[in-house]
Amino acid sequence: MLIGAPDTGKTTLARQLLAAGVAAERASAYIDADVGQTMVGPPACVGLKWVGSREDMEDFSQADDLRFVGSISPERLVLQEVLATATLVEVAREKADLIIMDTTGAVSGVTGQTLKYHKMELCRPDVVVALQRGSEMEPMVGLLRRFFSAEVELTSVHPEVIPVSPEERRSHRTKRFAEALAPPLNRWRVKPTVFAPALPTGLDLSRLDDMLVGVHDGTGRCLGLGVLKHEDDALRVLTNVGEGMNGLRLGSLKIDLETFATTAADLREIMFGLDL
Numbered sequence: 638m639l640i641g642a643p644d645t646g647k648t649t650l651a652r653q654l655l656a657a658g659v660a661a662e663r664a665s666a667y668i669d670a671d672v673g674q675t676m677v678g679p680p681a682c683v684g685l686k687w688v689g690s691r692e693d694m695e696d697f698s699q700a701d702d703l704r705f706v707g708s709i710s711p712e713r714l715v716l717q718e719v720l721a722t723a724t725l726v727e728v729a730r731e732k733a734d735l736i737i738m739d740t741t742g743a744v745s746g747v748t749g750q751t752l753k754y755h756k757m758e759l760c761r762p763d764v765v766v767a768l769q770r771g772s773e774m775e776p777m778v779g780l781l782r783r784f785f786s787a788e789v790e791l792t793s794v795h796p797e798v799i800p801v802s803p804e805e806r807r808s809h810r811t812k813r814f815a816e817a818l819a820p821p822l823n824r825w826r827v828k829p830t831v832f833a834p835a836l837p838t839g840l841d842l843s844r845l846d847d848m849l850v851g852v853h854d855g856t857g858r859c860l861g862l863g864v865l866k867h868e869d870d871a872l873r874v875l876t877n878v879g880e881g882m883n884g885l886r887l888g889s890l891k892i893d894l895e896t897f898a899t900t901a902a903d904l905r906e907i908m909f910g911l912d913l
């Protein structure tokens with residue numbers, strides 16, 4: 638499990654470790670739990686990629702397995718993010734003997750520490766590598782060493798690491814959303830009963846317009862992303878997913894299908910008019 642603030646070289650180190658895994662002929666898996674600066678699959682999801690050969694290292698964009706988180710902001714996703722990641726670690730453990738977990742840059746404050754604590758608790762890594770500038774990871778590392786038995790290695794950020802600007806981050810995310818929702822999209826009409834969480838009776842369905850959803854099969858897997866549209870008094874999901882759709886998961890994001898810009902949406906506010 639690789640942890641560190643934004644721009645500390647986590648993803649680069651993950652790739653180096655996977656390349657070493659391939660060279661040593663180990664069945665490897667990469668779990669990309671960074672829902673914002675995603676490498677595997679679309680943003681707002683945790684993705685798994687099997688890495689068994691050098692060819693597998695060339696393109697990480699297509700996920701072999703996906704779990705929907707529904708948000709890109711750490712404050713809104715601790716439960717979903719931890720469970721999505723832990724579920725994919727379990728999937729990976731069945732086949733891989735080297736699993737590399739890449740994580741979001743949220744490493745401080747109550748949210749970052751709660752997120753990392755519970756990821757440790759459920760994912761049970763053998764080794765944690767914490768990448769730090771100065772001594773910024775020492776509180777987190779102290780905490781992990783106190784509460785867990787995993788080996789925790791602390792290392793300095795490589796001097797050549799190049800920071801990515803907020804604009805570049807946004808543009809990377811927009812591009813990945815655009816790829817995941819590229820036309821031509823199917824426009825499936827959906828019944829109000831297919832959602833998790835369930836919709837309250839009598840909800841004005843237009844309130845769900847532009848909501849991002851995870852398109853799920855019936856085995857817990859996310860097949861891809863979709864966007865809800867309320868038109869002609871009916872609710873439709875626009876998605877690349879062709880078959881196997883069994884249910885739709887609501888997160889806490891709305892997305893504009895022209896610009897792929899996202900805004901935070903509070904489901905409780907949408908469903909019950911409560912501003913919690």
Ligand SMILES: Nc1ncnc2c1ncn2[C@@H]1O[C@H](COP(=O)(O)OP(=O)(O)OP(=O)(O)O)[C@@H](O)[C@H]1O
Pocket residue numbers: 641642643644645646647648649650671674742795797798799800801
């Ligand atoms: N060891 C290294 N030597 C040279 N350049 C590096 C090294 N590690 C990372 N970089 C460069 O620094 C930049 C940031 O690295 P990387 O994307 O791995 O960081 P990260 O911690 O995953 O960032 P994020 O918070 O965006 O996920 C990249 O352009 C990468 O090529």
Ligand SMILES: [Mg+2]
Pocket residue numbers: 647648649671674739
């Ligand atoms: Mg990264």
